Amino acid sequence: xxxxxxxxxxxxxxxxxxxxxxxxxxxxxxxxxxxxxxxxxxxxxxxxxxxxxxxxxxxxxxxxxxxxxxxxxxxxxxxxxxxxxxxxxxxxxxxxxxxxxxxxxxxxxxxxxxxxxxxxxxxxxxxxxxxxxxxxxxxxxxxxxxxxxxxxxxxxxxxxxxxxxxxxxxxxxxxxxxxxxxxxxxxxxxxxxxxxxxxxxxxxxxxxxxxxxxxxxxxxxxxxxxxxxxxxxxxxxxxxxxxxxxxxxxxxxxxxxxxxxxxxxxxxxxxxxxxxxxxxxxxxxxxxxxxxxxxxxxxxxxxxxxxxxxxxxxxxxxxxxxxxxxxxxxxxxxxxxxxxxxxxxxxxxxxxxxxxxxxxxxxxxxxxxxxxxxxxxxxxxxxxxxxxxxxxxxxxxxxxxxxxxxxxxxxxxxxxxxxxxxxxxxxxxxxxxxxxxxxxxxxxxxxxxxxxxxxxxxxxxxxxxxxxxxxxxxxxxxxxxxxxxxxxxxxxx
Amino acid sequence: xxxxxxxxxxxxxxxxxxxxxxxxxxxxxxxxxxxxxxxxxxxxxxxxxxxxxxxxxxxxxxxxxxxxxxxxxxxxxxxxxxxxxxxxxxxxxxxxxxxxxxxxxxxxxxxxxxxxxxxxxxxxxxxxxxxxxxxxxxxxxxxxxxxxxxxxxxxxxxxxxxxxxxxxxxxxxxxxxxxxxxxxxxxxxxxxxxxxxxxxxxxxxxxxxxxxxxxxxxxxxxxxxxxxxxxxxxxxxxxxxxxxxxxxxxxxxxxxxxxxxxxxxxxxxxxxxxxxxxxxxxxxxxxxxxxxxxxxxxxxxxx
Numbered sequence: 001x002x003x004x005x006x007x008x009x010x011x012x013x014x015x016x017x018x019x020x021x022x023x024x025x026x027x028x029x030x031x032x033x034x035x036x037x038x039x040x041x042x043x044x045x046x047x048x049x050x051x052x053x054x055x056x057x058x059x060x061x062x063x064x065x066x067x068x069x070x071x072x073x074x075x076x077x078x079x080x081x082x083x084x085x086x087x088x089x090x091x092x093x094x095x096x097x098x099x100x101x102x103x104x105x106x107x108x109x110x111x112x113x114x115x116x117x118x119x120x121x122x123x124x125x126x127x128x129x130x131x132x133x134x135x136x137x138x139x140x141x142x143x144x145x146x147x148x149x150x151x152x153x154x155x156x157x158x159x160x161x162x163x164x165x166x167x168x169x170x171x172x173x174x175x176x177x178x179x180x181x182x183x184x185x186x187x188x189x190x191x192x193x194x195x196x197x198x199x200x201x202x203x204x205x206x207x208x209x210x211x212x213x214x215x216x217x218x219x220x221x222x223x224x225x226x227x228x229x230x231x232x233x234x235x236x237x238x239x240x241x242x243x244x245x246x247x248x249x250x251x252x253x254x255x256x257x258x259x260x261x262x263x264x265x266x267x268x269x270x271x272x273x274x275x276x277x278x279x280x281x282x283x284x285x286x287x288x289x290x291x292x293x294x295x296x297x298x299x300x301x302x303x304x305x306x307x308x309x310x311x312x313x314x315x316x317x318x319x320x321x322x323x324x325x326x327x328x329x330x331x332x333x334x335x336x337x338x339x340x341x342x343x344x345x346x347x348x349x350x351x352x353x354x355x356x357x358x359x360x361x362x363x364x365x366x367x368x369x370x371x372x373x374x375x376x377x378x379x380x381x382x383x384x385x386x387x388x389x390x391x392x393x394x395x396x397x398x399x400x401x402x403x404x405x406x407x408x409x410x411x412x413x414x415x416x417x418x419x420x421x422x423x424x425x426x427x428x429x430x431x432x433x434x435x436x437x438x439x440x441x442x443x444x445x446x447x448x449x450x451x452x453x454x455x456x457x458x459x460x461x462x463x464x465x466x467x468x469x470x471x472x473x474x475x476x477x478x479x480x481x482x483x484x485x486x487x488x489x490x491x492x493x
Numbered sequence: 494x495x496x497x498x499x500x501x502x503x504x505x506x507x508x509x510x511x512x513x514x515x516x517x518x519x520x521x522x523x524x525x526x527x528x529x530x531x532x533x534x535x536x537x538x539x540x541x542x543x544x545x546x547x548x549x550x551x552x553x554x555x556x557x558x559x560x561x562x563x564x565x566x567x568x569x570x571x572x573x574x575x576x577x578x579x580x581x582x583x584x585x586x587x588x589x590x591x592x593x594x595x596x597x598x599x600x601x602x603x604x605x606x607x608x609x610x611x612x613x614x615x616x617x618x619x620x621x622x623x624x625x626x627x628x629x630x631x632x633x634x635x636x637x638x639x640x641x642x643x644x645x646x647x648x649x650x651x652x653x654x655x656x657x658x659x660x661x662x663x664x665x666x667x668x669x670x671x672x673x674x675x676x677x678x679x680x681x682x683x684x685x686x687x688x689x690x691x692x693x694x695x696x697x698x699x700x701x702x703x704x705x706x707x708x709x710x711x712x713x714x715x716x717x718x719x720x721x722x723x724x725x726x727x728x729x730x731x732x733x734x735x736x737x738x739x740x741x742x743x744x745x746x747x748x749x750x751x752x753x754x755x756x757x758x759x760x761x762x763x764x765x766x767x768x769x770x771x772x773x774x775x776x777x778x779x780x781x782x783x784x785x786x787x788x789x790x791x792x793x794x795x796x
Contacts, residue, residue: 036520036564036758044522119533124526172566188565189576189746190649214648216744220631224646225744228638351757381514381759389518402524413527 024491025209027472028231029484030222034189034215039171040158041113044121046401049158050235050484051192051213056096057161057177060087060106061152067311067480069152073101073162073178082147082434089138093201095164096176103140107132108165110142122159125150147432149439153404158482180206180487190215194486207474207490226252226467233468233475235484239354240298243465250470256300257464257477260309260403263301263354265362265457266396270417273342274394280454281322282332286369287362288324293460295361296354300465304458306447307406311480314443318458321451329369341370346395347387351380355397358459362397388415399462403481406446407431409455418455494776501772502554502765506547509764515539516563516759537563550765559769560762564755569766572751579649580740580747583663584732587671591732592725595675599682604709606687614679621676626735630669630742637665647743666743670735674728681724685717692716719786726782730775 035047040057054062062072071077074087093101112118114126128148133141144151154160167176174183178201181194194211214231216222222237226246238246247254267274267283274280289303302310305318333341346363348355356377363373373395378386387393393415400408410427412419423446430442450458464479474489517533518525534540538549553560559569602614638646649662689695690713698708737749744750748767755763 034754037566043520044524045520116528116532119529119536121521121525121529123529187651187746188567188572189579189751190651190744214744216647217750218741218744221634221647221742221744224631224634224639225648228634228642228646230638230646230648379514380757381512381519384518385513385515388523389515400523405524408524 024493025207026212027208027210027233027486027489027491028212028214029233029235029486030214030216030225030231030237031235031484032215032217032222032237035192037172038175038183038186038192040161040175041118041120041171044158046236046482049482051194052175052177052179053158053161053481053483054179054485054487055181055194055211055483056175056179056183057163058179059156059160059162060089061156063153063156063481065476065478065480065485067313067478069156072156077152082149082151084141084143085151086135086139086141089140090201091138093178094199095167095178096182096197097164097167099164099166101162101164101178102137103134104137105162105164106140107134109162110160112168113159120159122157125154125159147434149431149434150404156481181208181211184210202487206487208486211486226469229469232472233466235466238465238467240300240463240465243300243467244298246467252467253470253472255464255466255468255475255477257466257479258302258309258311259401259462259464259479260311260405260481261399261401261462262304262307262309263358263397263399263459263462264307265358265459266393266398266416267456268391268393268395268415268417269419269455270391271394273338273344276336277453278332278336279338280457282329282336282369283366283371284322284454284457285325285329285332286366286371287457287459288365289319289459290324291365292358292361296357297460297463301460301463303460306450306458307400307409308443308447309403309461311478312404314440316444316447318447318451321448322454326369333369333371338370341372343372343374344394345376346373346397347376347378347383347393348397349380349383350377351383352399354462355399358397391415391417397459401462401482406443409450416455418453420449420453420455423449423453494780497776498769498773502551502769503547505765505768505772506550507543509761510543510546514759516761519757519759520563550762554766554769559766562755562763563760564758564763569762572763573748573766573770576746576748576751578652579663579745580733580736580749582659583667583670583736583740583745583747584729586660586663586667587674587732587736588725588729590667591671591675591678591728594671595678596682596721599679600686600709600714602679602683603686603690611683614683618676618679621672621679624672626669626673627738627742629672630666630739633665633669634742647745649745649747662743662745666736666739666745669742670732670739673735674732678721678724678728682717682721685720686713689713689717722782722785726778726785729778733771733774 031047031050033047035051036043036045038048038052040048040052058073060072060074062070064070073090073093075090077085077087079085089103095101110126110129110132113120113123114129116123128144129142130145131143135141161177163177180197180200182197184195185193192213196206196209216225216237219238219242222234223242225231226234243254246252267280269275293299293301293303303319305321308315346359348359350356359375363375366373387396408414409418410424426442426446430439433439433442466475468475471492473492476485516537517530521530557570562569562572598614602611605611634646637644644665645662650658652659695708695713698712736747737753740747740750752767
């Protein structure tokens with residue numbers, strides 16, 4: 001046989017080897033970045049939360065798919081003054097190493113989080129705990145230094161996962177928890193494999209036997225992997241430009257939902273130009289948010305008027321508070337002393353490509369009122385250093401994914417550099433208000449203040465875009481908290 | 494060689510630290526308090542004077558210890574070795590495909606100069622040069638993976654899953670990776686052989702009645718090898734560097750992707766380690782090419 005013939009035969013043999021098949025009970029999920037370790041107490045990275053939070057490790061309380069706080073590792077809790085909480089733990093919950101979860105574990109975890117030596121990413125939030133008393137194996141009392149409206153929510157977030165003290169050293173590479181899945185394997189650079197926890201404390205769950213997380217950073221590769229059947233779910237990898245096409249494909253289902261990611265045009269309030277409220281309002285009036293959504297996001301997402309997003313129970317729709325009105329924008333600019341507009345530099349990071357597309361739409365809209373914007377694309381590390389840390393920018397666009405992050409606007413040191421004493425005072429008050437009706441009213445006032453003062457322009461809520469093979473059920477439609485909860489996911493029979 | 498490596502080590506060390514971007518902030522994200530960030534920076538040793546940091550790193554590196562990755566908290570040397578298990582075979586496969594396709598094609602074109610075989614080769618090589626690697630990769634995925642389903646769209650299951658499967662994962666990326674270099678090498682081979690075929694001694698050999706086959710393989714090719722080898726040697730280094738893009742397209746856990754991820758995350762020990770490693774490899778390859786000259790050309794002998 002000729003050399004060519006031999007080569008052709010070799011190729012044929014290679015090619016006809018069986019391709020991948022998704023067995024029922026296994027799921028391949030794509031995530032764009034590999035988690036930098038799997039330790040939720042060392043890094044706030046959402047990639048870690050996607051793999052670990054609610055899958056491998058769980059909390060006393062859980063935020064469910066509808067955004068509601070529900071009892072989880074704690075059966076119930078009890079408080080009369082919202083300053084002292086008593087949690088009654090579920091009995092018979094075992095860690096993956098076999099040991100039963102006890103109140104002492106809760107005490108250990110929370111004290112470790114509050115300890116500055118641990119370098120917990122959200123350490124400051126645990127400083128409000130004055131004391132934790134273990135009443136018995138299944139009862140823990142937590143006394144706070146002052147009333148805090150966010151305490152229960154904090155107990156549901158990724159920094160509060162319960163793990164056994166003897167497994168602290170393995171948190172980074174193979175974390176142990178009480179969750180429906182255990183970490184079976186981590187092939188660095190390629191995938192993480194989770195296996196079913198047969199002793200899970202909720203009977204009948206999970207449905208899946210095995211989950212494989214594959215790290216595919218490029219959206220085109222993610223699309224190819226989905227279409228060729230190498231993955232079953234693409235959670236955070238595809239953008240609206242891919243989704244529009246996939247909606248028409250009968251092999252896949254597109255899940256469109258809400259998130260807590262508010263995409264904003266931030267203005268540097270410490271620079272003379274943007275310290276003038278009239279200029280900020282002018283910019284807001286100059287922006288046609290409908291067009292932005294259509295141009296940058298193919299119409300997917302929801303328009304915002306303040307930081308609070310639709311998934312928040314206290315959400316008030318402020319999107320019409322400062323409407324699109326270029327005439328008013330020009331008027332305000334003239335009043336502020338800029339009748340011919342001004343020049344500005346918009347810094348965005350292509351790592352989050354929707355910010356670049358958004359910027360391109362905004363440039364043309366702002367030009368119509370005389371504001372000539374130049375887009376500067378900078379690398380993510382540089383954005384963090386120059387824009388976020390040093391506030392060295394005029395304008396920037398970024399999405400803030402954390403839920404309940406209104407506190408950033410009460411922080412004059414945050415990169416917006418907005419220092420409004422009234423807002424700060426009202427915010428502090430709301431942090432200590434546990435009465436639902438009263439807090440709702442405070443939040444309404446906070447949102448109105450934000451719309452009136454326009455420290456930034458709230459553009460839109462980034463939609464949740466999940467694409468899965470037909471037949472995958474149980475994936476959360478909305479994303480009220482950073483997690484890729486697979487507890488109830490199954491293949492339809 | 495040592496001086497080059499020393500220079501490279503200083504350069505990468507300085508550049509990586511001078512660039513804006515703080516590993517602590519990258520790690521802790523947008524909602525961390527400044528205290529936590531400062532504490533993390535201090536624990537990483539980033540607040541000490543640069544020369545001190547450099548001496549510590551260099552000292553350890555000379556003993557084979559390239560530090561620990563900030564992201565993964567594993568030794569950098571081990572990380573590099575594990576990624577090499579993908580990038581090295583990928584690079585070698587691309588080089589092999591490139592050489593075994595380019596050299597015969599170049600020779601064929603040279604011996605069929607100005608006939609349709611030559612024109613076909615030149616067109617093919619022109620395409621190879623014009624098509625960017627990532628696009629070639631995507632096209633290959635589209636055809637062979639999405640449409641035909643013959644190959645996975647990417648990923649690498651590891652050598653433990655069988656050599657055949659591993660090679661299969663690397664085939665498409667190797668083709669895309671080697672495409673540009675194949676085109677360049679084909680042209681280089683063609684011109685080198687053409688040049689040699691015009692030499693006086695070739696005319697003499699033909700006049701003596703030596704068969705065309707022997708003229709080509711015994712006389713012409715050996716002399717044409719020098720420029721071919723030079724280019725191929727340089728290309729090997731470029732292949733290694735070029736793998737960075739294709740490893741992203743095919744989501745392969747290779748050295749290129751490790752470097753890319755480390756740069757974005759400001760994982761300084763990894764970036765330094767990878768650059769130093771790749772620089773060393775290129776320096777060694779160049780030295781090896783020099784030695785090869787001596788073997789093929791008796792006029793150039795290494796003392």
